[in-house]
Amino acid sequence: DVKVTQSSRYLVKRTGEKVFLECVQDMDHENMFWYRQDPGLGLRLIYFSYDVKMKEKGDIPEGYSVSREKKERFSLILESASTNQTSMYLCASSFNHIGQGYGYTFGSGTRLTVV
């Protein structure tokens, strides 16, 4: 009954590498989101998308980019990984209109370590 799938649970990358985090949802949701979670800072929104090929910056977009070529897939890209990007990354999705359903469905997260 998995609905939002993140491709990796754990990832270790070297400083300067280009990193791709993949997220796929099977609920036909229009909206998709990328968050990072750090102790004491809660969930911080990096980027979101409300339609294919559309993207909007969240609260902390610096150092990240995203791609949404298909409705079900939303990718987060770290162009040149740095140690301060070591974090838990969470993908989420939702319907666009609350009439179809409230709230987000989250994936299980990817714990990224940059060394």
Added chain:
Amino acid sequence: QQQVKQSPQSLIVQKGGISIINCAYENTAFDYFPWYQQFPGKGPALLIAIRPDVSEKKEGRFTISFNKSAKQFSLHIMDSQPGDSATYFCAALFMNTGFQKLVFGTGTRLLVSP
């Protein structure tokens, strides 16, 4: 202001006790207030939610109390159990031209001691 302030940051409760987590908001345009529960190694999952035209919602041992005039809402966990140990996030839903966006509190780590 689209912030949601959550307290406390961490909480230790004895088994059988009541856990209380509080949240406050500024933007009166918020129109849905969910709580999410996150276990270690998992993503947050919707636990319970309330609309602002209701003052209280109860689901089993979990109750949301909502005070619209004070712009505050809280989660009460009655008869807390060790299995309730998790991180809890309050949130508020913001509608912008039909697009729903959640604003999250910073989270509360709850530990229920046996």
